[in-house]
Amino acid sequence: MLGYIYWLQSKIFLDMVMSTPNSRMNRNCNKWHAFCEKKEPQKTHHLLQLVMWALGISLICMNAIVSAEMLNLTITDSSGNPVNNAVVSAYSQNAASQTSMTSATTIIIDQIDKKFVNHVTPVQVGTAISFPNHDQIRHHVYSFSAAKTFEIPLYKGIPAEPIVFKQAGLVTLGCNIHDWMSAYIVVVDSPYFSTSDQHGHVSLTLPVGDYELRFWHRDADAHSKNTTQAITISAEQETNLPVEINLKPPSFSGRSPASMFNRGRYR
Numbered sequence: 001m002l003g004y005i006y007w008l009q010s011k012i013f014l015d016m017v018m019s020t021p022n023s024r025m026n027r028n029c030n031k032w033h034a035f036c037e038k039k040e041p042q043k044t045h046h047l048l049q050l051v052m053w054a055l056g057i058s059l060i061c062m063n064a065i066v067s068a069e070m071l072n073l074t075i076t077d078s079s080g081n082p083v084n085n086a087v088v089s090a091y092s093q094n095a096a097s098q099t100s101m102t103s104a105t106t107i108i109i110d111q112i113d114k115k116f117v118n119h120v121t122p123v124q125v126g127t128a129i130s131f132p133n134h135d136q137i138r139h140h141v142y143s144f145s146a147a148k149t150f151e152i153p154l155y156k157g158i159p160a161e162p163i164v165f166k167q168a169g170l171v172t173l174g175c176n177i178h179d180w181m182s183a184y185i186v187v188v189d190s191p192y193f194s195t196s197d198q199h200g201h202v203s204l205t206l207p208v209g210d211y212e213l214r215f216w217h218r219d220a221d222a223h224s225k226n227t228t229q230a231i232t233i234s235a236e237q238e239t240n241l242p243v244e245i246n247l248k249p250p251s252f253s254g255r256s257p258a259s260m261f262n263r264g265r266y267r
C-alpha cells in the first residue's frame with residue numbers, strides 16, 4: 001500500500017514537471033481536443049496542474065497518516081522488575097509534524113472505597129477531569145500543585161463542573177478528610193502519551209519522525225525522574241525499546257489503610 005502511494009506520488013510529480021506548454025499536455029492535445037478548440041490551452045493546463053497539486057498534497061497527507069508506527073517500551077527498575085504506572089510521553093522534534101497541542105476531552109477520576117481511581121492519570125493540556133465521589137461519605141478533593149491549584153469542598157456524587165488542566169506539569173491530588181488518599185495527574189503538552197501496565201509494557205503509535213521521550217514515575221529517584229531519551233521512528237518498522245528507571249523504595253500507595261484506621265474515625 002505504502003509502495004503504491006509512493007509510486008503514485010512520483011508519477012504525479014513527474015506529470016507536474018513535464019506538464020509545460022510544450023511537453024506532454026500539448027502533445028496530448030488531440031485527447032483534449034474540446035479544450036484546444038476553445039483556444040484556451042494555457043487555462044486548461046493551469047487547471048490540470050492545480051488538480052494534480054491538490055492530488056499530490058492529499059497523497060502526502062495520506063502518507064503521513066499511514067506512516068504512523070508502533071513504539072513498544074518495556075520499563076523495568078534497576079533490578080529488572082517491571083515498573084507499573086510509569087507515564088511515557090513523546091514530543092515531536094520535527095516542527096512540520098507538530099499537531100494540535102490541546103485536548104477537548106473530559107475524563108473521570110473516581111473516588112471509590114476511599115481511594116482515587118486511577119492512582120496515576122496522564123492527560124494532555126486542556127483536558128477536563130471530573131471527580132465523582134461514589135462513596136457514601138463526603139470527600140474534599142484538593143491540589144496545591146503549581147501546575148493546577150484547586151479544591152472541591154466536601155461533597156458526594158458528581159461535582160457540577162469538571163476541572164480543566166491548562167498547564168503541563170505534575171498535579172498531586174489529596175483529600176482533606178482522608179490523609180492517605182493521594183493520586184497523580186501528569187499533564188503533558190503532547191498528544192502522544194500512555195501509562196505502563198503491570199508488566200512494564202507501554203505502546204505508543206507515532207508518526208514517522210524524531211521524538212524526545214519523557215518518563216515519569218512516582219517513585220523515580222532524582223537521577224531518573226523526568227528522564228528523557230531521543231528516538232527516531234522509521235517507516236514500516238516497529239520499534240521495541242527497553243527502558244530502565246531507578247526507583248526509590250515505594251512511597252504512599254494511595255490506598256485506604258483499612259486495617260489500621262477503619263474504625264469510623266475517618267469519615
Ligand SMILES: [Cu+2]
Nearest residue numbers: 139175177178
Ligand atoms: Cu476523602
